[in-house]
Amino acid sequence: MSAPLLExxxxxxxxxTRRGILRALDGVSFAIAPGEVLGVVGESGAGKSLTGAxxxxxxxxxxxxxxxxILLDGARIDHLPAEAMRRIRGRRIGAIFQDPLTxxxxxxxxxxxxxxxxxxxxxxxxxxxxxxxxxxxxxxxxPAAARRIDAYPHEFSGGQRQRVVIALALCAEPRLVIADEPxxxxxxxxxxxxxxxxxxxxREHTTAVMLITHDMGVIAETADRVAVMYAGRIxxxxxxxxxxxxxxxxxxxxxxxxxxxxxxxxxxLAQIExxxxxxxxxxxxxxxxxxxxxxxxxxRAERPELMGAxxxxxxxxxxxxAHAESSPAHA
Amino acid sequence: xxxxxxxxxxxxxxxxxLEVTGVTRLFDVSRPWLQRVLxxxxxxxxxxxxxxxxxxxxGTTLSLVGESGCGKSTVARLAVGLLRPxxxxxxxxxxxxxxxxxxxxxxxxxxxIFQDPFASLNPRWRVRDIVAEPIRxxxxxxxxxxxxxxxxxLLTQVGLSAADGEKYPHEFSGGQRQRISIARALASEPEFLICDEPTSALDVSVQAQILNLMRDLQDRLGxxxxxxxxxxxxxxxxxxxxxxxxxxxxxxxxPAxxxxxxxxxxxxxxxxxxxxxxxxxxxxxxxxxxxxxSPIDPPxxxxxxxxxxxxxxxxxxxxxxxARTGEVLVACHAVExxxxx
Ligand SMILES: Nc1ncnc2c1ncn2[C@@H]1O[C@H](COP(=O)(O)OP(=O)(O)OP(=O)(O)O)[C@@H](O)[C@H]1O
Ligand SMILES: Nc1ncnc2c1ncn2[C@@H]1O[C@H](COP(=O)(O)OP(=O)(O)O)[C@@H](O)[C@H]1O
Ligand code: SF4
Ligand code: SF4
Ligand SMILES: [Mg+2]
Ligand SMILES: [Mg+2]
Numbered sequence: 001m002s003a004p005l006l007e008x009x010x011x012x013x014x015x016x017t018r019r020g021i022l023r024a025l026d027g028v029s030f031a032i033a034p035g036e037v038l039g040v041v042g043e044s045g046a047g048k049s050l051t052g053a054x055x056x057x058x059x060x061x062x063x064x065x066x067x068x069x070i071l072l073d074g075a076r077i078d079h080l081p082a083e084a085m086r087r088i089r090g091r092r093i094g095a096i097f098q099d100p101l102t103x104x105x106x107x108x109x110x111x112x113x114x115x116x117x118x119x120x121x122x123x124x125x126x127x128x129x130x131x132x133x134x135x136x137x138x139x140x141x142x143p144a145a146a147r148r149i150d151a152y153p154h155e156f157s158g159g160q161r162q163r164v165v166i167a168l169a170l171c172a173e174p175r176l177v178i179a180d181e182p183x184x185x186x187x188x189x190x191x192x193x194x195x196x197x198x199x200x201x202x203r204e205h206t207t208a209v210m211l212i213t214h215d216m217g218v219i220a221e222t223a224d225r226v227a228v229m230y231a232g233r234i235x236x237x238x239x240x241x242x243x244x245x246x247x248x249x250x251x252x253x254x255x256x257x258x259x260x261x262x263x264x265x266x267x268x269l270a271q272i273e274x275x276x277x278x279x280x281x282x283x284x285x286x287x288x289x290x291x292x293x294x295x296x297x298x299x300r301a302e303r304p305e306l307m308g309a310x311x312x313x314x315x316x317x318x319x320x321x322a323h324a325e326s327s328p329a330h331a
Numbered sequence: 332x333x334x335x336x337x338x339x340x341x342x343x344x345x346x347x348x349l350e351v352t353g354v355t356r357l358f359d360v361s362r363p364w365l366q367r368v369l370x371x372x373x374x375x376x377x378x379x380x381x382x383x384x385x386x387x388x389x390g391t392t393l394s395l396v397g398e399s400g401c402g403k404s405t406v407a408r409l410a411v412g413l414l415r416p417x418x419x420x421x422x423x424x425x426x427x428x429x430x431x432x433x434x435x436x437x438x439x440x441x442x443x444i445f446q447d448p449f450a451s452l453n454p455r456w457r458v459r460d461i462v463a464e465p466i467r468x469x470x471x472x473x474x475x476x477x478x479x480x481x482x483x484x485l486l487t488q489v490g491l492s493a494a495d496g497e498k499y500p501h502e503f504s505g506g507q508r509q510r511i512s513i514a515r516a517l518a519s520e521p522e523f524l525i526c527d528e529p530t531s532a533l534d535v536s537v538q539a540q541i542l543n544l545m546r547d548l549q550d551r552l553g554x555x556x557x558x559x560x561x562x563x564x565x566x567x568x569x570x571x572x573x574x575x576x577x578x579x580x581x582x583x584x585x586p587a588x589x590x591x592x593x594x595x596x597x598x599x600x601x602x603x604x605x606x607x608x609x610x611x612x613x614x615x616x617x618x619x620x621x622x623x624x625s626p627i628d629p630p631x632x633x634x635x636x637x638x639x640x641x642x643x644x645x646x647x648x649x650x651x652x653x654a655r656t657g658e659v660l661v662a663c664h665a666v667e668x669x670x671x672x
Contacts, residue, residue, distance in 0.1 A: 043534040044505075186570050187398035188561070190622060193603040214534060215608030241612045259537035260568040262608050265588075268546070269539040269568065275504045 001076075004031035005208045006055070006176055008070035013050050013059065022279045024050050026232045027068070028053045029306070034175065036208035037199065039240065041225030041255075043217055043276050046229040048212045054078075055210070056093050057085035059329055063146050072176065079330065089123040094169030094207075096198075098181035099159035103168065104153040110137075110164050111149035114171055121172035136167040142195060161188035170201055177202070194220050199228045216259055228252045231287040238312025248309035249316045251288045286317065294318055346425050347386035348523050349410060354419030356380040356405055360627060377627045379405040379606045381579035382419070387572075389522075392549070394566040396602070397576035398623055403559045406576075407527040410557055411443045422521070439469045439519040444512055446528035454502040458511055459496030462486065465519040470539040485514040489544060505557055508539030513544065517552075522537065525557045530565065542568060563606055567591055575599045578626055578634040585659030594660045595671065597639045633664065641665040 024049045033036045034210050042046050047216060053059050055070055057080065070078040078089060089095065091174075097103055105113060118124055124132060130149075137145035140163040153161055162182065163246040168188035169177055179198065183191040199222050200210045211223060220240060221228050227237040230247065236249040247253040257270030274291045283290055289299040309319035318321055357376040361367055367374070371625045380402045387393045395403050409412040409421060414430045421428040424437060431437040442465075445451045452461055462482045463473075470636060472478045483493040489510040500508055509529060516524060530538040530543070543563065548554055560566050570587040575596065583596040594600045621638035624630055633651050636642040645664050654667045665671040 043536060157622050187623070188396065189561075189601060189605045190608075192607070193620070195607070215607065217609055218537065220609045220612045221607045244612050255536055256609065258536045259609060260539075260542070260564040261610070262603070262606055263610060264565045264592075265567055268543055269545055271539040272536045275506060275537070275541075283649055321501060 003033075004071075005034045006067070006210070007071040007072060007074075007190060008033045008051075008055065009068065009071070011051065011054060011065065011290070012061055012067035013054055014048075014066040016204065019280070023066075024063070024279055025054070027305075028229075028232075028234055029068075030227050030234065030237055032176070032208040034208055035203060036225065037202055037209040037211055037223045039219035039226040040212045040229060041214060041226060042229035043098055043218050044214065045276060047232040047281075048214075048229055050096075051181055051229070052180050052210060052212055056095055056178055057082075058095075059091075060144070079278065080203055082315060090117060090174070090175050092171050092176065094172065094174040094177045096162075096165055096177065096179040100158070100165045100185075101153065103165045104161060106153050108210050109150050109152055110168075112221045114149075114164075114168060114259075117168060118171050128143050132171065135166075136171045137164070139170075139201065140164070140167045141193070142167075159186055159193065160184060162190075162194055164203070166194070168197060169207070173205065176208045176210070178210045178212070181214070182211070182216070183218065184213065199224070203263045215229070215243070217256065228255070231282055232279065233315060234306060235316070236309075236312055236314040237287065237306065242311035246310065248312050248314040248319060250287075250292050250294050250318070252314075254291075341493070342370045343547075345388075347422075348389050348424060349387045349432065349557065350388070350422040350425075351406075351410065352384050352421075352422075353382055354380060354383050354384070354406075354409060354416045354421060356402075356409060356414060357417045368421070375627065378579050378629070379626065380409065380416075382493065383574075383579075383581045384419075385572075385574055385581065385584060387523075387557060389556055391571040392548070392558050392569050393572045393574065394558040394560065394561055394570035395576055395581075396560060396566050397526045398602075400562060400623065400626060402579040402626075403478055403561075403576060406434065407525050407557065407559055407660045411441060411525050433471060439465070439471075440521050441525065442516040442519055442521040442603075443522040443525045443527065444509075444516050444529045446531050452515075454500055454591050456499070457496065458486070458491075458498055458503075461500070461511060462496070462514050462518050465515065469519050471518075471520060477670060483519070485518055488517070488548070489514045490540070495510060499661060504537075505533055506540055509533060509537075509541050513541075513548075517548070522553070527559045529558075531560065531562070535574075537646040545569070547615070553597045564608075575602065578623065578629050578636065579661075580662065582635070582662050584653075585657075589657070589659055595666050596663050597641055597655065597671070599636050599666065601638070633662075641671060 009029050011028040015022045015024060015325050028051055042048050043130060045072045054065055065078050104331050113134055115129045118129040118132050134145050134149055142148055142160060142163055165186055183194050186194060195218060213219060223240045225238060226240045226243045228235045230251050236252045238244060243252060244256060247256055252276055254272040261271060272291055286299040286304055289295040304315045306313040307319050332564045340593045356379050358379055360377045361375045385393060395406060409416055412428050423441060459482050462485055463478050466481055472481045482485055482496055486493055488493055491510055530541050535568055558569050572589040573590045574581045575583040577598050583590060583599045594603055611659040630637055632648045636646040651662045651664045
């Protein structure tokens, strides 16, 4: 991998509450190279959105970064003053969220929102900024862009609004885009269009993308690498084909097996018993151990960090060099 | 029609549990009367369900799939009697639905499971009271002891413990709450369950638990399901028969295996093509363009023609009727004319 554009090391996020401190992210580390799409998957509450929010400096108070560091192009961006972070957001990091209506201001035309962003971050004049805005609307596939630029968000369909949001996130030509469930609110046929668009733009502009979703199918088709999160930590990370076809972590294996296939029908879906623990009840050792069919004594006592496991890295003692039976987890 | 049988034991096996014939449902989406009169506008109707027909045989699952707004939930609400059809007829166990619903003995035999297990459970009731409510309402067990025994059996049946009855809904995870909804739906001892997106709010690992549970219960209790989902892979896992909906119409209806293996309607093909799939790691796709038009102002002719790669002049003018090929019904001129292969 070339020098990473984004590097997250040991990221820990905490929420002070009346009952004590909740640790929502605990030592999350990964990197994304320019032009690479990193998928982040996991069950709801696993910490996907918090990871994204911490990177763009939008953690909701009282949430705070309690440890670790975040580097963009080699320079730390965690704990920057609010004003400096605001400049980075938009110019160097773009954000796309699930609901386009939270990103778009309903009171302004989409043109005004695009032009303002372009002027602020690229310093173009009014006419040049408008031409650029039309160009971006064409890029994301809004028909009759030159005319539609003066329309308000509610005049667009859900799929078109998400296209506008993508244009808004990309028009300042950021180096990194964080997309949190960008297609979850959309129908499958529109979802396929949006994902293809995001992927094409990322490739053409060598933008790094962190694509957060709970839909493994979306990741499989879009991402270069994937990080699987569980209870505030990364359980496994690696090239998408390896994680999907030969998962090394028992949780990843269980997750893959529980997805109904389109190609054939099985009598029974594989299921992982139980549920992900709540933040205030994370078991000691490996957080997955109460649900893991391969759990052994060490899992209940010691917490595994990510370690090499074939083509991927997995936080699982089955892959410790000393472990006697280092067979794959899905065996 | 003579009196319909009340227990499955006497039921003629070939009588469908549910029979929907030519059902249409309009919604009035006009502006308020005064504004409309002042602006000299006509009344405006949205055709949420447009002339649909299907039957569900006992002990089987019929699924409806389609994208948001195509009318799936409206069909569910029609089938359970929460909405009345504007035109057409619905029969449950051989009787008109309204007649059937007027009889407690028949009414208790159909029930519904909703998408959102959070909204559908009363937060102030203990789980045991939530599950006991239909048992008391239909007097299916006498005495506190018997009701409690029945509640405990139901909770165990859906994979919860008897002690969970003492807790409140907020103390459970999403998947557990959906189990509570299922226990409550089963409490009236129904034979027919209408399930509207029962796993759409759940993570895949939890979804697998609920889908397995639903299939186990069907095998054990001989349940009949109308199963609604926008997720084709889930539908494939659950269904015997499948109906694909687009803008209020069923465009393709037939045995699920046949429709999945050899989809005939261009919209069914588009849907199957669009689904992100684990098998397609790293294979880029060419997405199909266009979006679902507004059901208030649907296109003339075949409503799918603006997005259809096979559309021609006839499609733009004439609405295709259903034609049968083998066991599959398809509403498409190209299929009928044999130019769809
Ligand atoms: N009470 C109502 N008044 C007016 N329009 C309605 C009403 N209920 C539904 N509709 C409209 O009828 C159409 C079908 O709605 P329905 O809820 O059946 O869709 P659906 O297929 O269940 O969609 P989803 O996948 O989003 O749940 C939609 O256009 C919807 O906006
Ligand atoms: N403001 C908050 N206060 C307390 N806990 C929070 C807050 N926001 C998120 N969390 C917790 O942090 C965990 C991770 O949340 P999130 O990143 O949103 O999950 P995901 O996006 O993977 O579904 C969850 O357990 C969630 O309940
Ligand atoms: S460390 Fe142990 S409990 Fe955790 S996933 Fe690996 S085998 Fe299972
Ligand atoms: S009738 Fe015509 S437009 Fe409609 S689906 Fe068939 S070929 Fe396409
Ligand atoms: Mg989230
Ligand atoms: Mg619905």
